[in-house]
Amino acid sequence: MYIPEVQAKLHEHGIQSVVIFGIESHVCVLQTVLELLSSGYSVHVVADAVSSCNKEEIPIALASLRQAGAVITTSESLAFQLMQDAGSPNFKEFSSLVKAEKQAIANSLRDLCGDGTPKSAL
Numbered sequence: 001m002y003i004p005e006v007q008a009k010l011h012e013h014g015i016q017s018v019v020i021f022g023i024e025s026h027v028c029v030l031q032t033v034l035e036l037l038s039s040g041y042s043v044h045v046v047a048d049a050v051s052s053c054n055k056e057e058i059p060i061a062l063a064s065l066r067q068a069g070a071v072i073t074t075s076e077s078l079a080f081q082l083m084q085d086a087g088s089p090n091f092k093e094f095s096s097l098v099k100a101e102k103q104a105i106a107n108s109l110r111d112l113c114g115d116g117t118p119k120s121a122l
Contacts, residue, residue: 002035017042021049026057043070048108
């Protein structure tokens, strides 16, 4: 939640980019991301790390967030972005871990996001 204490810490540390994951993508995640975007932050939402009690809400929420300016990403993509460089001493071990979890990540994306196409609201 983008509460005053969080606002203060982000400002205090000069943070300009935020990664968001959580439950109820169409309520809590959506509202938090919209508030962060309106405050000028770059926001990355991890598609396979958001959920909802109604999974049909997830692709609709992600589409809304993308349209509002959030970057929609995956845990694997984000992890590699944070790793930055294949020359890192930990890259080989890290890459092996990602490969070992690849099917679980794919299953999560399919289960949570479907084919990525927002379903009709009707």
